[in-house]
Amino acid sequence: MSAAPSTAQLSPSAGAFVIAVGAAIAFGAVPLLGFDYLMDAVLTPFLALALAAVGLNLLTGYAGQVSLGSAAFLAVGAYATYNLHLRLPQLPLLVDLVLAGLIAAAIGIVFGLPSLRLRGFYLAVSTLAAQFFVQWALTKFGWFSNDNPSGVIDAPVLSVAGFTFTGPAGRYVFSLSVVVVATFLTLRLLRAQSGRNFIAVRDHELAAKVIGVPLLRTKLLAFGVSSFLIGIAGALWAFAYLRTVEPAGFNLDRSFQILFIIIIGGLASLRGAFLGAAFIVVFPLILSRAGAALLGGVFDSGVLEMSQRIVVGALIIAFLIAEPRGLIALWDRLWRAVTRPAAVRNT
Amino acid sequence: MTAIATDAGVLALEAAPAQGRALAPATTDTPDRRLAQAADCAARPVLALSDIALTFGGVAALRDIDLAVAPGEICAVIGPNGAGKSSLLNVISGLYRPDRGQVWLGERAFAQVPTAELAAHGVARTFQNLAIFKGLSVFDNVLMGLAHRVRAGFLRQIIGSPLARRIEAENRAAAEDVIGFLHLGDVRERSAGSLPYGLQKRVELARALVARPTLLLLDEPFAGVTLSEKLELSEHVRNARDLYGATIVLIEHDIGVVMGLSDRIAVLDNGSKIADGTPDEVKADQAVIDAYLGVAHQDVTELAV
Numbered sequence: 001m002s003a004a005p006s007t008a009q010l011s012p013s014a015g016a017f018v019i020a021v022g023a024a025i026a027f028g029a030v031p032l033l034g035f036d037y038l039m040d041a042v043l044t045p046f047l048a049l050a051l052a053a054v055g056l057n058l059l060t061g062y063a064g065q066v067s068l069g070s071a072a073f074l075a076v077g078a079y080a081t082y083n084l085h086l087r088l089p090q091l092p093l094l095v096d097l098v099l100a101g102l103i104a105a106a107i108g109i110v111f112g113l114p115s116l117r118l119r120g121f122y123l124a125v126s127t128l129a130a131q132f133f134v135q136w137a138l139t140k141f142g143w144f145s146n147d148n149p150s151g152v153i154d155a156p157v158l159s160v161a162g163f164t165f166t167g168p169a170g171r172y173v174f175s176l177s178v179v180v181v182a183t184f185l186t187l188r189l190l191r192a193q194s195g196r197n198f199i200a201v202r203d204h205e206l207a208a209k210v211i212g213v214p215l216l217r218t219k220l221l222a223f224g225v226s227s228f229l230i231g232i233a234g235a236l237w238a239f240a241y242l243r244t245v246e247p248a249g250f251n252l253d254r255s256f257q258i259l260f261i262i263i264i265g266g267l268a269s270l271r272g273a274f275l276g277a278a279f280i281v282v283f284p285l286i287l288s289r290a291g292a293a294l295l296g297g298v299f300d301s302g303v304l305e306m307s308q309r310i311v312v313g314a315l316i317i318a319f320l321i322a323e324p325r326g327l328i329a330l331w332d333r334l335w336r337a338v339t340r341p342a343a344v345r346n347t
Numbered sequence: 348m349t350a351i352a353t354d355a356g357v358l359a360l361e362a363a364p365a366q367g368r369a370l371a372p373a374t375t376d377t378p379d380r381r382l383a384q385a386a387d388c389a390a391r392p393v394l395a396l397s398d399i400a401l402t403f404g405g406v407a408a409l410r411d412i413d414l415a416v417a418p419g420e421i422c423a424v425i426g427p428n429g430a431g432k433s434s435l436l437n438v439i440s441g442l443y444r445p446d447r448g449q450v451w452l453g454e455r456a457f458a459q460v461p462t463a464e465l466a467a468h469g470v471a472r473t474f475q476n477l478a479i480f481k482g483l484s485v486f487d488n489v490l491m492g493l494a495h496r497v498r499a500g501f502l503r504q505i506i507g508s509p510l511a512r513r514i515e516a517e518n519r520a521a522a523e524d525v526i527g528f529l530h531l532g533d534v535r536e537r538s539a540g541s542l543p544y545g546l547q548k549r550v551e552l553a554r555a556l557v558a559r560p561t562l563l564l565l566d567e568p569f570a571g572v573t574l575s576e577k578l579e580l581s582e583h584v585r586n587a588r589d590l591y592g593a594t595i596v597l598i599e600h601d602i603g604v605v606m607g608l609s610d611r612i613a614v615l616d617n618g619s620k621i622a623d624g625t626p627d628e629v630k631a632d633q634a635v636i637d638a639y640l641g642v643a644h645q646d647v648t649e650l651a652v
């Protein structure tokens with residue numbers, strides 16, 4: 001489970017160059033060139049899912065605590081942001097967002113408490129409690145959705161310091177900024193002692209305890225930070241992408257989707273979370289185009305959904321067996337194959 | 348030193364009593380070590396066990412164990428498989444709670460040692476089965492041995508506060524030091540899980556040493572490694588005491604290595620301590636010869652490794 005990013009294999013200046021070019025394209029070229037469909041239907045949901053996957057990967061990939069409750073924390077983030085905005089209108093949106101993340105973190109810590117006793121499969125089952133409890137509470141208590149009978153909420157306009165992010169480009173840039181900052185801070189955490197503690201607890205809990213890693217604090221920190229990130233991802237999903245959400249949108253399927261993203265992308269790799277999210281977002285689009293081209297009218301949405309599930313399921317099995325480190329391992333191998341001949345020539 | 352250790356390893360393959368004789372001088376020939384030991388006699392033991400008993404569902408793993416380990420001593424615990432050696436270390440490190448008796452770490456007595464505070468009490472250990480962090484680099488594994496020193500909270504770590512940065516720098520320097528000491532420099536960035544078994548054992552030793560423990564507990568540190576690695580590792584253990592000042596309790600099957608390395612040997616058989624003394628004393632002990640060193644038993648214990 002290599003946690004080292006591939007930029008570490010580049011020289012620092014080359015790494016900085018790659019980042020600069022990437023930033024220029026992501027923040028500049030894409031929104032300015034006005035690929036509205038791309039931003040609306042692909043990039044914005046990709047960013048929200050990627051952030052959720054970063055959060056789950058911290059918990060599951062790094063700290064080794066399996067969770068099936070991701071969608072619950074997405075929902076908490078979305079509904080908390082909505083209610084903070086509605087009921088405390090004087091608070092700036094960014095504060096709402098952080099507070100919503102903290103609320104998700106608090107709930108994540110509560111549902112993380114069983115991790116002190118349970119591991120693996122049993123812990124995963126216990127995190128289902130979060131999944132079902134949150135969905136039940138949001139449907140049961142009308143207060144959360146401001147007494148909308150169906151529990152649906154409509155997104156407020158995203159605005160920061162008087163600047164509103166309305167169109168596809170605005171919502172994309174807003175998401176991108178939030179995701180970049182959150183990922184950067186997560187990376188710093190993972191590279192510090194806390195990040196090493198996560199992996200130590202994952203790889204050998206008893207040895208970690210003997211050398212003085214505080215197990216309780218480490219696990220709850222993982223649950224807290226993970227839920228914080230997923231909560232913020234939920235707010236992005238709801239307000240930057242869908243703009244109207246209902247509790248059913250955060251069901252168990254969504255939890256599994258995020259788990260699949262990190263398995264396919266690569267456990268214990270932040271780049272893997274992004275790669276996996278990109279795959280999960282782009283893959284159905286490609287599949288539907290390809291299906292329609294090959295099979296024409298037979299390939300309706302029902303067939304699309306079914307074939308999508310089959311292919312994703314097969315891929316999960318394939319990855320778990322053949323490459324447990326996911327797409328990112330394939331990517332790194334490809335990258336090395338491309339760069340090594342050059343390195344040989346240079347020496 | 349290396350030459351002597353080599354002899355020990357070669358002899359280890361032969362009959363046990365002969366090795367002890369050949370090696371007896373090796374442990375006691377350094378004058379300053381003797382002086383240090385003489386001075387230590389008056390000192391309080393780093394580790395003392397009084398009347399420890401432990402049972403598992405009616406099976407006695409340890410019976411009435413008393414043991415005192417003086418500062419700077421290398422104390423070996425030997426005995427056939429299932430004698431209770433690992434159980435003893437687990438009691439000392441608080442993983443098992445004895446039914447009876449107390450564990451003294453320096454001045455403090457415990458009915459059960461609090462494992463989470465072990466590092467803070469200056470105790471480090473390794474495990475019979477490898478217990479490294481496979482997903483971390485060698486360097487980060489070693490750094491983990493100082494996890495208990497990191498007092499900066501996670502927010503401070505994220506923003507990189509002066510406190511967090513200072514602790515990180517201190518710990519990195521200490522880890523660097525041990526990496527050099529155990530010759531792990533060539534593999535410091537490799538992921539620990541990808542190394543051969545012998546090197547992984549060394550990484551675990553480095554992780555235990557980095558905190559400069561006053562008491563170091565090693566459960567079969569040489570088991571399953573090649574002969575040359577065994578000799579090298581035993582040299583490192585000796586250096587851990589000589590250069591880092593650690594008091595060491597060591598479990599080992601290979602009597603040859605034990606005789607050459609230890610100041611004291613405690614022999615366990617079937618949960619009871621049947622002998623305790625210098626290598627020479629233990630070697631001459633009739634109970635030990637009967638229970639353990641006897642030629643008839645020799646093959647059994649060596650195979651059991």
Ligand SMILES: Nc1ncnc2c1ncn2[C@@H]1O[C@H](COP(=O)(O)OP(=O)(O)O)[C@@H](O)[C@H]1O
Nearest residue numbers: 403406408426427428429430431432433434435
């Ligand atoms: N966790 C445990 N549960 C049950 N029995 C145990 C446990 N640990 C050790 N024992 C038993 O205690 C006895 C001593 O085992 P151990 O301390 O591992 O011996 P050694 O390390 O000398 O080979 C054995 O009979 C073993 O089966």
Ligand SMILES: [Mg+2]
Nearest residue numbers: 432433434475
């Ligand atoms: Mg044992």
